[in-house]
Structures are given as C-alpha cells and as structure tokens.
Amino acid sequence: MTSIITNVAAMTALQTLQATNKMMEENQTRISTGYRVANAKDNAAYWSIATTMRSDNQAMSAVKDSLGIGAATVDTAYTALDSAKDVLNEIKAKLTTATQDGVDRTKVQDEISQLQAQLKSIADSASFSGQNWLSIDTSSGTYNFHKPVVSNLSRDSSGALSIGTITVDTSKLALFDANTANSSAILNGGVGGNTSANGVTDGTNTAATATAATVSMGSATTGLTLDVNDTIKFDVAIGTGTTAKVLTIDQALVNSTLGVTDGKIAGATAMASVMNAALTAAGVAASATASTAGALSLSTTATGTGTTITVSNTDADAGTAISEIDITDPSISSADIKRLLNAVDNAISKVTAGASTLGAIQNRIDMQTTFVSNLMDTISGGIGTLVDADMTEESTKLKALQTQQQLGVQALSIANSSSEAVLQLFKG
Template sequence: MTSIITNVAAMTALQTLQATNKMMDENQNRISTGYRVADARDNAAYWSIATTMRSDNGAMSAVKDSLGIGAATVDTAYTALNSAKDVLNQIKDKLTTATQDGVDRTKVQDEITQLQEQLKSIANSASFSGQNWLSIDSNATGYDANKQVVANFSRDTSGALTIGTITVDTSKVALFDSSPTGGSAILNGGQGGNTNLGVVANGSASTTTNGSFGTLALTAFATASTIVTLDSNDSISFEISVNGGDAKAVTINKSVVDTALGTTDGKIDSQAHWIAVLNGALAAAGVGAQAVANGANGIDIKSNSASDGTTASSVKISSSAADQGTSVDKIDISKAGTTSDDIKKYLLVVDDAISKVTAGASTLGALQNRIDSQKTFVSNLMDTIDKGIGTLVDADMTEESTKLKALQTQQQLGVQALSIANASSQAILKLFQG
C-alpha cells in the first residue's frame, strides 16, 4: 500500500541514517580523544579501573621521587664516610710516626688536631634535605636511629593501601653523637677506650644471707638508664662466690651481651637488658646465682639457694685503651707522660674506628644498590601499569580510521536512501495528472 500520510520507506531510511550518524559521532570522539573509553558512560567498569590505576600511578611517581631523595641522602652519607676513612688513615699514619723515639709529638699532635677537626667538619656537612645521618644527638626528643626511605606503593584485593619503606639504621654509620656519653657513634663513643662502662674499677662488696650485690660494687647495674656499649676490646669482669665456695670469674664482653640480647651492637640500655646480660654471664661462669630486679632501677645478684649468701670481689673493667679513657676525637699524644705504648693503644682505637667506618660505608653501598634497583623496578612498574590502562581504554586508531571510512559511506547511502524514499511520494502526483 502506498500512503502519502505514512511513508514507511522514509521512516526506515531516517532511522538508519540517525544510527549511522550516532556511530560516526562516537567514532569521531574516539579519534579526537584517542580513548575508546573516555568517560564512565562509555564503559563504567573499565573507566573505574583505569581511573583508580591512574591515581595509583601518580602515587608511584611520588614514590620514585622519594627514592631519588633517599638515594641522594645515602650518597651524601657514603661520600662523607669515604672521606672520613681517608682522614682516619692519615691520623693512623701520624700516630705510627709518633711511636718513634725523638719525634716531636707536640708537632704531630698539631696535625692530628686539625685532622680531628676535619672529621667533625665532614660529619656536620653530610646533610641532605635537612637529614644528617653522621652527626646526631641520640638524646634529642623523639630521636630514632632508624630512618625510613619510601620504597613502594601498593593496593591489595580489598582496596587497602600500603606504603612500603626501606629502613636504615643510622646508629651503625653515625660518626659523632652530641649526647653526653657519645652513644654508639664511631668517633666519640662506642669503640675501644669506652668511657661509659659505669663500673667501679677494683671495687668489691660482700653480702650476708641472700643479701644484695651489685648496687655497691657495680654502679652501672643499679641504674636502668645507664647505657653501655661494649666492642671487641671491652670487658667487665669480677669474681663471685656463693655460700663461701670457691670464687668464680665472671666476664661480660660484647659476645656475652649479643648472645644474651640477640643483638650485634654490644649495647646494654635498660635494667631488663642488664639483668639478661648478668644472668647470661653468671650461667656461662657456672655460678649458682641470678640477677633480679630490686625496685625500678636496682639489681641484686642472689644465690639460687635461699640460705646461701654471695660475695663479690675484684670488680674490673678492661679495654684496649681503658687507661686512656679515650675515643678518636680525644686523642692527644702531647700530654706529659705519654709513652709509645700509650700511642699504640691509640692506634688500636683508630684502627677500630676505621673498621667501623669501612663497615658503615659497605652497608650504605649495599643500600645504594637496593635503592637503585627499586627505582628501576618502580619505573618499569609504572610503564606496565600505563600499558594495562591503555589496553582497557585506548582506541585502536587504525581500526577507528577504517570504521570512519565505512561510516562515511553508510552516511552517504543513508542520505541517498532517504532522498529516494521521499521522492517516491512525488510519483503519486503523476497518477492524478492528465
């Protein structure tokens, strides 16, 4: 049936042309933006995933920048340690020269003093972005030897975010500590010539039945805040007898400390640690007694038998330079009475410091490699995430170009079809002519 009211052919041609035009609009948007999924209405799931991953990749970029700052901080400390090692070698050379009789030790000390000042200058200058790992103050409020370098950013399956870090123990590389004891700093505390053992040399004490021992003979044991750091050259020793039995020698050295506390730094810094170390030393010596807390700070050594008493004597400290009571920054060979043997002890102190600086530089070198590897990984991971996002939302421009050609042809045919459909009703007029 032919109708001049309802032109079915024209309606069909118009719908086809409209559909073609809509697809052309979508195609042109993809070509213009480069995205197959430009916003949520294109594909809500893919758009949501891509948006989240783009945000996470931005955070990864910040992680990469943080790694760069961390790498620069480590490089600064490493460079300073290398310079400090060279200066220590020079001090070692000067001390070796000073052991020779006839050498003007005052002149040599003048050179050593300048080198000591250079070490302080190196430590104070080793700062990057406000961080100095070599010149510290362990007594400062909120001080923490463990420094964090941001290393990664991740999201788990539940959507929870995690910031990963690389921990750096700066106590192993610090050259100077401005705290009163010098802490465990390499050049003014913590090596041979330890001045903070806190033990009464050659003291003694005895007790009656199950009385207290320690608060009289070993003053360090009576104060929970006393911090002692023993290295391979330091030791604390005393003799102890139980109930009149034979006196047994008890020795506390770095090995005993590390074994008792499960550490590697020879550091005792609390009442609980003192008790653990004392008990380890007593057990190793085969003494039938144990250390127990006596109030908040005091420590008693009591017999394992309630009826026995304990007696302690010959309390001593020893160190490679205990009689010098020194560290690298306090070496002074110009003092009256200094002998070649004294200088040899100073040499041990410097050599120990060189070993620790070398170990610290080695630790930082390994850290440099780890940070560099992490930077490379983060960079590659960001590229991989970008690639994944592209797979989800990027338009295939070759495909879109081909579609555009086809749609342009369909559009032309649609226009032609609509024209033909509209023209068909004109043919009816001819039926009414003539």
C-alpha cells in the first residue's frame, strides 16, 4: 500500500541513519579521548576497577618517592660511617706510633684531637631531611631507634589498604649520644653514666634469725652490653670484720657464662647468672638471684643469727671513650695505650658492622624501588587493557560507519522521493 501519510520506508531509513550517527559519535569520542570506557555509563564495572587502580597507582608513586627519601637517608648514614671508619683507622695508627719510645706524645695527641673533632663533625653532618642516625639524643626517653621507610602499598581481598615498611634498627649505628647514660653509642664509651652500675648497688644486711642474710642489689630489667674495655666491680664481705673480696664482671666473663660473643646481658636473670660466675671465681660464699620483677639480690650460703653480707665500692667502668682519648698524661704507659688501641679497634669493628648493615638495607631499598616501578607499569598496563580504546579497530570502524552513514542518507533520500511518484498518478 502506498500512503502519503505514513512513509514506512523513510521511517526505517531514518532510524537506521540515527543509529549509525550514534555509533559514529561513540566512535569519534573513543578516538578523541583514547578510551573505550571513559566514564561509568560506558561500563560501570570496568570504570570502577580502573578508577580504584589509578588511585592505588598514584599512591604507589608516593611510595616510590618515600623509598627515594629512605635511600638517601641510608646513603647519608653509610657515607658518614665509611668516613668515620677511615678516621678511626688514622687514630689507631697514631696510637700505634705513640707506643714507640722517644715519640713526642704531645704532637701525636694534637693529631688525635683533630681526628676526634673530625669524628664529631662527621656524625653531626650525617643528616638528611632532618634525620640523623649517627648523632642522637635519647635523653627524652621517647627516642625510637627503629626508623621505618615506607616500602609498599597493598590491598587485600576485602579492599582494605595496608602500608608496608622497611625498618632500620639504628641502635648499633649511633656514634655519639648527647645522653651520656646511653651505653650503645659507639664513640661515647660503654656502661658509663649508670649510677646504679646496672643493677648493682651498695648495701648491708644482717640476719635476724638463723637464716641466710640477703642484700637487695637493685634492678636489672633492661639489660646491658659490655664492650672489651667495660667492667663492673664491687666488693662483697661475708661476716663482720672480714676482708671483702673484689668481684669483676667483664665481657669475657659474660661471654663464657651466657654463651654469647658480644658481651650482652639480656636482663635480670642473665645478670644473676653472671654474678654467680663472678662469685664463684672470687671464692665468695654467696649466690645471686633475680625476682620475676627483675630485682637482684645477693644471699650468703652461711646461716645463723647475726651473719652479715655487705656489698660496697660498686663501680661501672666504661673504659675510655674514643672521643676522650688523651695520651699526654705522663703516667700513661705503653700498656695503657695498647688498651686504648683495643678500644679503637673495637669501635672500628662496630662501625664496620654498622656500615655492612646499611649496605644490605641499601640493596633491599634498591630492589624494592625497582619492584615498585615495575609494578606501577604492570598496573598501568592492566588499566589500559580494561579501558583503553584500540585505535586500529576504531579507525576501521570509522571508515565503515562513514560508508553506512552515506548509504543511510541515500536510502532516506530515496524513501522520501517515493511520495513524489504519487503525483504522477494524478497528472492528466
């Protein structure tokens, strides 16, 4: 049926042309933006995933920056320790020279003093972005030796984010500590500054009944580490008017008693064991014990009313700090200088160990930086797979749609011209 009211062919041609035009608009949008999923209406699931991963990738970029700051901080500390090692080697050489008879120790000390000042300068200068791991101050009581370096960002199956870190333990790196009571700083000395001699205090107790006399010796809950030149000494006397015997605790005794190699006494129980070894070595009839709270006590093995036990002359000797070496005193013998040489050599060993630790951390940070960079590239590639447009495919579609559009226009033109043919039926 031919109708001038309803032109079905034109309607069909128009619908086809409109569909083609819509597809062309989508195709041109993809070509101009480079995305096949530019917003949520294109594909809600892919758009949501891509948006989240873009956010994570941006955070990963911040992680990479943090790794860069951490690497620079570690590099700064490593460079300073390496320089400090060289200076300590120079001090060791000067002390070796001073052992020779006829050497002017005053002039040697002048050189050593300059080297000591250089060590302090190196430590004070080893700062990056406000962080200095070599020249510290633990007097506030809140100082934390564990320094975190942000290393990764992860998201679990529930979508929760977590931040990973590489933790650097700086407790064995510090060269100087403004808090002189801290025994861990390499060039400060050892156990000096502890007024209670790390759990050993003077005291006297007399048994009131036929039981052993016991004297409280303080607390040793935190533990300590004795270097090769560190000692703790105290006198113990059993009974009134008896001669006190001197007990000495040094690194050799600690190592042999506890089976360690670094002179570390982990706490009160370990300290009691070391004290018992010292009591046995000195031939004192007493024993040391530690309570669950860490309090140390010393008891006589003899019993009887009126039995006394006395602890006196408690002293903690840290040896000589590297920063305080002075060989100009005429009373200093070659044996004393050799003792100083041992102290310097021990400091060199600690600095070398610290530099080795930092070297391992440098390597790990480098590997993590490379991993994060590669991971960011992988995530970017994954996002592209989800939402990027294939330009080769889109250009091919554009050519086809342009042809379809031209054919649609032609078909619509033909459909519209069919009504004109009806006029010919009414011509005479």
